[in-house]
Amino acid sequence: MSIRRRINDLRDWIKCLEEAGELRRITAEVDWDEELGAITRMVSANAGPALLFENIKDYKGTTFNRLFTNGLGSKKRLNLALGLPEDFDDRKVVATLKNKLMQRVETKKVNHGPVKENIISGDKINLFDLPVPRWNFLDGGRYINTLSCQVTMDPDTKLMNVGMYRGMIGSKNSIPVLLCAPQHWGTHFAKYRDRGEEMPIAVVYGWHPVLLMVAATAVSHPGCSEYEVAGALRQSPVELVKCETSDLWVPASAEIVIEGKISSDPSTFEMEGPFAEYVGYYGGAASPKHVIRVDCITHRNNPIFRGGLEGGTPGSWAEPYYWHPQCKCAVIWNYLESLNIAKILGVWASPITRGTDVRVQIETTYRGQAKQVAHAIWGSHLMNYTGKLLIVVDEDIDVFSDEAVEWALAYRVNAARGDVEIAHGCIGTNLDPSIPLNERDSVKYGHGTWSPVFIDATIDWNLEPQAQYGNKRFPPKASEISPKMEEFVKRRWQEYGL
Ligand SMILES: Cc1cc2nc3c(=O)[nH]c(=O)nc-3n(C[C@H](O)[C@H](O)[C@H](O)COP(=O)(O)O)c2cc1C
Numbered sequence: 433m434s435i436r437r438r439i440n441d442l443r444d445w446i447k448c449l450e451e452a453g454e455l456r457r458i459t460a461e462v463d464w465d466e467e468l469g470a471i472t473r474m475v476s477a478n479a480g481p482a483l484l485f486e487n488i489k490d491y492k493g494t495t496f497n498r499l500f501t502n503g504l505g506s507k508k509r510l511n512l513a514l515g516l517p518e519d520f521d522d523r524k525v526v527a528t529l530k531n532k533l534m535q536r537v538e539t540k541k542v543n544h545g546p547v548k549e550n551i552i553s554g555d556k557i558n559l560f561d562l563p564v565p566r567w568n569f570l571d572g573g574r575y576i577n578t579l580s581c582q583v584t585m586d587p588d589t590k591l592m593n594v595g596m597y598r599g600m601i602g603s604k605n606s607i608p609v610l611l612c613a614p615q616h617w618g619t620h621f622a623k624y625r626d627r628g629e630e631m632p633i634a635v636v637y638g639w640h641p642v643l644l645m646v647a648a649t650a651v652s653h654p655g656c657s658e659y660e661v662a663g664a665l666r667q668s669p670v671e672l673v674k675c676e677t678s679d680l681w682v683p684a685s686a687e688i689v690i691e692g693k694i695s696s697d698p699s700t701f702e703m704e705g706p707f708a709e710y711v712g713y714y715g716g717a718a719s720p721k722h723v724i725r726v727d728c729i730t731h732r733n734n735p736i737f738r739g740g741l742e743g744g745t746p747g748s749w750a751e752p753y754y755w756h757p758q759c760k761c762a763v764i765w766n767y768l769e770s771l772n773i774a775k776i777l778g779v780w781a782s783p784i785t786r787g788t789d790v791r792v793q794i795e796t797t798y799r800g801q802a803k804q805v806a807h808a809i810w811g812s813h814l815m816n817y818t819g820k821l822l823i824v825v826d827e828d829i830d831v832f833s834d835e836a837v838e839w840a841l842a843y844r845v846n847a848a849r850g851d852v853e854i855a856h857g858c859i860g861t862n863l864d865p866s867i868p869l870n871e872r873d874s875v876k877y878g879h880g881t882w883s884p885v886f887i888d889a890t891i892d893w894n895l896e897p898q899a900q901y902g903n904k905r906f907p908p909k910a911s912e913i914s915p916k917m918e919e920f921v922k923r924r925w926q927e928y929g930l
Contacts, residue, residue, distance in 0.1 A: 439666065441685035442638040442736060445503060445513070449482045454509055456481045463489040464574070469567035472501050472741050477748040479506040484736070488563040495550075496562045496688075498736045501579075504641055505751040510758065513641040514665065522758060523778060523832045529665075529762035533649070536656050537663030537670075545673045545684020552729040553676070558604040559726065562688070562737055568708035572718050573600035575707055576607055579740035579751065581636040581647040583680050584620045587627065592680065593617060594658035596647040598716075598742075599635075599724060600704055607635075607724040608704035610716055611694070614816055614859060614878040616652070621694060621722075630693035632678035633724055638687030638738035642666050648752065649759040650814055677727045687738065688731040692724040700725070708743035710752065710786050710817070715863030746784055753783045760787040764814055768792065773804050778831040781818075788864075789821040793831035799893040803853070806886035815859050816879070822886045829889070840889040844906075851888040858882050 439445050449455040462468050462485055472483060482503045491497045504510055511520050516528060564574040577599035585592050593616040599609035612618050617633075624631040636643070642665040646658040653661070659670045659681075672681035677691045701720035709715035741750040757780070765779040775795040781787040792805055802824035809819050825831055829840045845851045860882025862872040872880040897903040913921070 439513070439640055440668075441640055441683070442500065442687055442738065443685075445641055446482075446484060446500060446736075448512065449503065449509065452512060454481050454506075454512070456483055458483060458485045459487050461487045461489055461492070464491070464563050464565045465489075466566055466569050468499070468565040469741060472567075473748070473750065476502050476505045476741060476744075476750050479508075479749070479754065482509065485563075491563040494561065496731075496735055496737055498734075499563050499565070500638065500736050500738050501740045502751050503738075503740075504644065504755045505749075506754055510755045513645075515667075521832070522780065525758050526761045526765065526779065529645075529758055530765045532665050533646075533651060533661055533759075533762050534653075534766055535664035536653070536660035537668065539659045539663060539681075540669040540671045541681065542671050542673055542684050545671065546732045547682065547684060547686045547689055547730050548673060549733045550731050550735075551676060552731075553727065557726050557729060559601045559607070559690075560604060564601060564737070565739065567739075567741055568714075568743065570714055571600070571707050572703070572705045573602070575600045575739070577609065577635055578742065579644055579738055581639070581643050582617060583634040583636065583682060584617045584631060585678075585680055586620050587623050587629070589655075590679075591655065592657045592659065593620065594636075594643065594647045594662075596644065598707055600707070602702040602704070602723060605726040606702055607690075607692070607726065608702040608721040609694075609724060610704065610862075610874075611722045612816075612862070612874050612879050614813070616650075618878075621696070625696040630695045632675075632680055632693055633691075634675050634678065634680045634682050635690040635692075635724070636682050636686045637689070638736050639683045639685065640666055640670075643670075643683065645755060645759050648756055649763055650816065651763065652813060675728075676730060685732070687735045688729065690724070690726055691728040691730070692726040694722050694724055696722075708741070709863045710742050710744075711788070711861070711863050711865065712743060712745040712784070713863075713865050714743075715865070717869075744784065749783065753786065757781045757783045757787055760814075760818060761790070764790060764792075764809065764818070767812060767814060768805060768808060771808055773808065774801050776805075777827055780831045782834065785821075787818040788861075789823070790819050791823045791825065791831045791837055793825050793827065793829060794890070795827045796890050796893075802888045802890045803886065806853070806888075810855055810858060810884060810886075815884075817861050817863075820860065820864070820882050820884045822884065823889050824886070826890045837889070841887065844889045844891055845887055846892065849892060849894070851892070853886045853888075854883050855886070856883045858884050860884075 599607040704721040705716040706714040744750040761779040778793040862880040895905040
């Protein structure tokens with residue numbers, strides 16, 4: 433049986449990591465306040481092991497006394513989670529995800545599951561009972577929703593969405609969150625608000641790692657939720673149980689589920705932020721935000737809390753940098769392919785930018801095609817946190833090679849000839865520190881404003897054909913050797929003593 437088949441939930445994943453030598457259990461006492469985050473940051477910076485903290489200060493002997501993190505904090509473990517050969521490179525992983533994300537496996541609804549072993553409601557709810565770290569020393573609070581999955585439902589279609597959105601503990605039963613209108617839970621929220629209703633929400637902590645991948649990815653097939661796509665990624669149906677306080681459904685073997693409601697009444701808002709964010713800086717300053725009011729917590733016996741860091745910088749990646757770009761690029765690739773405007777040969781985003789820069793490799797068949805590709809991305813839902821810099825290259829430039837892309841940028845781009853375009857006033861992000869504070873208004877702009885840049889790094893078909901080079905517009909590559917000479921030199925190679 434393949435490893436992927438054996439992974440059903442977080443506990444199987446931890447077991448699988450331990451067998452593969454990819455897990456460290458930390459039994460020394462560790463403080464949830466800064467220390468746990470600092471250890472995780474130092475480990476994930478070097479693609480170190482997954483970590484299971486088993487002795488967290490103030491939580492020893494209590495119900496919630498363990499925390500798992502950095503599970504997907506290396507490319508090897510990403511491959512392991514997807515059941516792929518451990519040395520699969522980025523191109524192969526993105527291509528695999530591209531295919532898998534288009535598939536779906538129906539969910540299985542069950543009446544009971546381990547996540548219902550314990551049910552906490554009413555006055556017994558106290559979020560401070562969970563070993564939630566203050567991950568970074570300047571964080572505005574203890575971030576409970578990091579690598580967790582938020583489930584909401586479209587009140588019209590009844591389709592569930594699973595997304596990943598940050599949130600910190602506000603009080604013993606409240607979680608202020610960063611709720612942005614263009615995200616799928618934002619579109620659900622607007623519908624409940626317009627009906628004068630609160631939005632039910634469930635937050636899932638600790639399950640199969642593929643749920644994290646689909647939650648953080650703009651999977652949006654009509655009539656299909658992330659649960660079906662997660663089923664396709666793990667090749668077996670996701671078993672779901674119904675929530676106690678709403679019509680939402682959650683994985684039956686999740687470690688912990690928090691159920692609650694979000695109101696649109698500003699008087700319920702609580703302060704949230706900042707947090708060490710994906711841009712590599714603290715982001716989302718402290719301000720009043722929407723709140724998940726917690727109605728119920730269900731959990732397994734001996735629950736394991738799941739969380740993780742954001743905010744990588746060059747040379748110091750946090751967990752999502754190892755897997756999030758691959759997921760995003762797979763979705764962009766599928767989307768572009770669905771438009772039938774160009775043969776897409778590859779999509780990649782330099783991981784440190786997490787998709788803020790996106791590069792697309794196409795088979796160019798007419799001038800202007802690269803621009804069409806860029807405009808298609810700018811006009812799509814995928815612009816959430818993505819595509820501030822779009823680079824399109826020809827088929828001979830490997831989009832997964834920084835060197836190849838930089839070479840194309842250096843010599844195939846002529847700004848004077850329209851190869852660089854800026855689209856002012858587009859959707860951007862509220863977390864990008866290059867944007868003035870007044871333009872980082874989530875209510876007014878959805879997130880913030882960007883003036884994204886498109887660079888056409890394909891060969892300009894308007895350049896003059898050069899007779900001396902067979903009427904090609906670009907000269908031959910300098911590293912080319914005539915086939916006759918190459919064959920001759922190869923034959924004599926040993927004679928040269930090389
Ligand atoms: C660790 C992590 C935290 C994230 N936090 C947020 C957040 O607070 N708000 C947000 O709008 N997007 C956040 N994102 C990005 C979304 O998860 C991503 O845009 C995803 O596509 C959202 O799901 P949706 O497309 O179903 O709305 C986060 C991503 C990761 C990996």
